[in-house]
Amino acid sequence: MTVSLSTPAATAIPGAAAAVRAEKLTKAIDDKTILKDINLDISAGRYVALLGANGAGKTTLLKILATLVAPSGGVLKLFGQTVRRDSIHIRSRLGLIGHGAMLYRDLSARENLVFFGRLYGVADAPGRAAELLKFVDLAPRANDPVKTFSRGMMQRVSIARALMHNPDLLLADEPFSGLDAPSCRMLEEMLSRLHGQGKTVVLANHEISQSLRLAEQAVVLRKGRVVLDEPASSLDPAAVLAEVSAR
C-alpha cells in the first residue's frame, strides 16, 4: 500500500544536516550514572539501530532524544537546534513509539488519532487519521475502543499516532516486544517504508540480526557508553553480540 505522508523529509545524503547530534551527553539519577559521554551523529534520513543489553541505557537515551528527560550534562542538538526543556517547536518534528501504546483505552482508534493530531495542530486531523488507519490496516476497526484491541493492533495505532503530524524523526523503543511474527513483519515493513520516504528512524531493539538487517547504522551501548557506532552492513551479528554482552 502507498500512503502519502504529506511532506516527506529530505532523503539521506552523506554529509547532510544532522537530525541528531549529541555531544558528551550524560545522565545520572541520584548517584547512579545511566549514560556517560554519549557522542552521537545521525544524519537526516538515516535508519539507526540502538542495541544493548537490558540496562545499557537505550530507553534513557531515547527519552532524552524525545525531550522527555533532560540530560544531566552535555549538549543535544536536533535538526541543528539545541534542545532545552521548553523546546516545544522541536517536539513537533519528533514521533515516539514507546513501551506503552501512549493511547487512551476508552477512546476509539480514530478518536485517539484525531485528538493527538489536533494537539499537534494538524490541519485536517480527521482526514489524516483516516489516511493513517488505512496505512496501518485498521480502517475497519477505526471506531472501536482501543481497549478491545490486541497488543499488535494497539502497536499499529501507536505508530499511526506517532505519524499523525508527519514527524521528521521517529524514535521507536523496542516496538517489536510482545508482538507475534506477522505483526513483527508488518511493523518492520512499516518502519522500512517510512525510512524509504525520508524519515530518520532510531530503533532501540534487542534483536541483533533483525536490527542489522533493517538499519543502516548500528550503535551499541554498554553500561551507558557507546562502544560501537558503525554501518550496519559492515557488522557481523556474532561480533555485535559479543560487544553487547561483554562485561
Next chain:
Amino acid sequence: MKRSLQQIALLVAKDLRIEARGKQTVGLVIVLGVLIIVVLGMGLGTGGPGAPMSGFKSTAILWVAYLFGGVLCFEKTMAVERQDDALAGLLVAPLDRGALYIAKLLSNLTLMFVLALVVTPVAILLFRFDLSTHPWGFVIVMALGMTGFAAIGTLFAAAVSSTRLQGGLLALLVFPLSLPVVHASTQMMRKMFEEGEALSGGGLATLLAFDLMFLALSWFVFELVLEP
C-alpha cells in the same frame, strides 16, 4: 496563547469524554460523598424531626465530602494518563506543561462541581439546613475553596501518580497543604450561617489570595514533577 487555549480545551474535552464513557470517577465520588454525608450526619445527629442541623455544621460536613471526593478525582484523572503511558504521548507533543496543568485542573474542577451539584441537595434534604439565607455566599465560598484545593491537588496528583502509594500519599500531602483554604472557607461559612453576617470582602480577598498563590506555585512547579 490562542494555541495553548485550544490545546487546553482539547485536553479537557478528552478527559470529560473518557469520563463520560466509563463514568467511573463521577460514580465513585458521588457514592463516597453521599456516604460521608449520611455517616457524619448520623454521627453528629441531624437534629431530629423539626430541628435542622446548623448551617455551619452542615457546610463543614459538605466540605469533608468535597475534600475526599476531590482527592479521588485528582487521582483518577491522572491515572488515565499513566495507563498505557499516555502521559508520555502528551509530553512529547508540542504542548506547554502549564497548559497541561490548567487542563487537568479544569477537568478536576468540573468533576468536583458535578459532585457538589449532587451531594449538596442531598445534604440540604437530610440536614434541613437553611441555605436560603446566604445562597450565593455559599456558592462563591465553596467554588473558591474548591479551586484552591484543586490547584494543590492537581499538582500533587501528578507528582505521586508514578509512585505505588498514590491514594494514601496524595491525601497525606494535599490535606495539610490545603488547610489555609479550608480554614478560610469554614470561617466564612461560620460567619454567614452561625453569626448571620454577610459575605465579607476581607474574607473573600483572603480566599482569593490563597487561590492565586496556590495556582501560581502549582503552575510553576508542575513541569518539574512530571516524569514520564
